Amino acid sequence: MKAKVFDTTVFKRILKYTKPYKWRFNSVIAFAVFLSLFAALRPLILQGTVDTYIKPKDNYGLLLYVTLMGITLLLEVIFQFFFVYWANWLGQDIVKDIRTKLFKHMLSFRIKYFDHLPVGQLVTRSVSDIEQIARIFSQGLFMIASDVMKMIVCLIIMFWMNWQLSLIVVFAMPILVFFTRIFQKKMQIAFEEVRTQIANMNSFVQERVTGMKIVQLFNREDIESEKFREINGKHNKAWIKTILYNSIFFPIADIISSLTLGFIVFYGGIQIINGNSFTTLGQMTAYTMFIGMLFNPLRQIADKFNEMQLGMIAANRVFDILDTQDQIQDTGTVEAPIFRGSIQFKDVHFGYIAEEYVIKGIDLNVKAGETVAIVGATGAGKSTIINLLNRFYEINSGTIYIDDHNIENYTLSSLRKQIAVVLQDVFLFADTIFNNITLNNPDISREQVLAAAKKIGVHKFIMSLPDNYDFDVKERGVMLSSGQRQLIAFLRAYVSNPSILILDEATSSIDTYSEELIQKATETITKGRTSIVIAHRLATIINADKIVVMDKGLIVEQGTHQELVGKEGGYYKNLYDSQFAVEY
Structure with missing residues (x-):
């Protein structure tokens, strides 16, 4: 089966669990908006500092702008704290609700269901898979939303400041987006394999620990150790694939970001040297910050999207159990009295x-x-x-x-x-x-x-x-x-x-x-x-x-x-x- 880069059906289903925490969910989004505004303010303040006060050697104005920069950074830190804390808090409350619902659902299954499904897999679904869902909110969704808003605000300000320098950035971004999408597809497949191998390993270890007396009585330590080595090897191989894809993607992203910065410094620097007035030294300084604020989030979005994918894969496995209807049909309406016993x-x-x-x-x-x-x-x-x-x-x-x-x-x-x-x-x-x-x-x-x-x-x-x-x-x-x-x-x-x-x-x-x-x-x-x-x-x-x-x-x-x-x-x-x- 071809893996989806982003399963919107599963994502919408996960979002339904945010309804009891709607106020907190909206607050985290608001914090993300404020963070994007404060992040964009820093390069603007730096531009003003260079062009208006450093170049004319205005000490009083320089002190004023440095103070303004300090206040901006302080507010950004405060909003960052609430953003991270509330996003993680929300994620933990959601997985608490899902875990409770899942366990209650499993309690209603007929015994036949447990006859065929390894206990280790159920433990994986109930513990590690559900915990991974929390990372959708703590490391995925809100982080991506915050980064996207930062990028949008930065692009708008950059075009307002200097559309010519901004075009260089715009031409480079599709290249990075192209490599990002390839990376996401490869990581989706790799993470599916990782989760499968984790479930297999949990099942194997749970069974052998439970049956340790039999293992030792029949002198099967070496045999079971060899089996575990094979399973562990498959798990290791699955993770190495994800490491390989990360090792390829992030250097490419760094090269694209560095080349873009180089083109802007080269082109803008020539214009300043030749006396053209379309850019200033302050703008050039601000642009070096803006490029980092554009390309670093775009690069990190790929990493955070991986967390989203891991969470979505885990959620899909959990929802498979929640969607399983293998209960005894409890259609009776009579409350059993104290039986005579025939x-x-x-x-x-x-x-x-x-x-x-x-x-x-x-x-x-x-x-x-x-x-x-x-x-x-x-x-x-x-x-x-x-x-x-x-x-x-x-x-x-x-x-x-x-x-x-x-x-x-x-x-x-x-x-x-x-x-x-x-x-x-x-x-x-x-x-x-x-x-x-x-x-x-x-x-x-x-x-x-x-x-x-x-x-x-x-x-x-x-x-x-x-x-x-x-x-x-x-x-x-x-x-x-x-x-x-x-x-x-x-x-x-x-x-x-x-x-x-x-x-x-x-x-x-x-x-x-x-x-x-x-x-x-x-x-x-x-x-x-x-x-x-x-x-x-x-x-x-x-x-x-x-x-x-x-x-x-x-x-x-x-x-x-x-x-x-x-x-x-x-x-x-x-x-x-x-x-x-x-x-x-």
């Missing part, structure tokens, strides 16, 4: 990939208050049932009912509020145990947490930790063992007081002591509420009211433990016998 799957089909079903027309009935266990081989579809019940994914066909109401009729937030899940792989945030239990829900008090912890037998374990409930578990809960993390997850589920509880292989990878605590916790939190237990270890679900056996997306057997082990040649009996033989 669940029914009726001819449900589902596939993570279209037409590749992992759930193949299952029918399942769970009575209110029942504890139902689901067993089967890996990939049988057990965990998928949980995902569908919580509406993390949309079913392809069929219907799921809770308390005889289609779950799609309930609002999504109220539905999930009534269902608690304890996963095998417990995720804890880098925060205190208390905040990981309540998830910062202000409606759950510390007294409630302590009472719940005592009731399910977790309080003693927490009190043995430094700082007790205020113990910081660090990122992903690394300060706790897997069994301890699991206990925190049980307590988290219990204090939310759900109508339906789901335990997804919650006891598959824990020590004996933790298992005893978890067994006690399980008995407590499942009592009086509908519970679905997914387990590999069949010994943990013998007392379930009903056991559902799944294989390849189908329910192949249902019944109590006694009923299923009594079926000779049955799937469950074979599974139980083989597991019993291994364990005993």
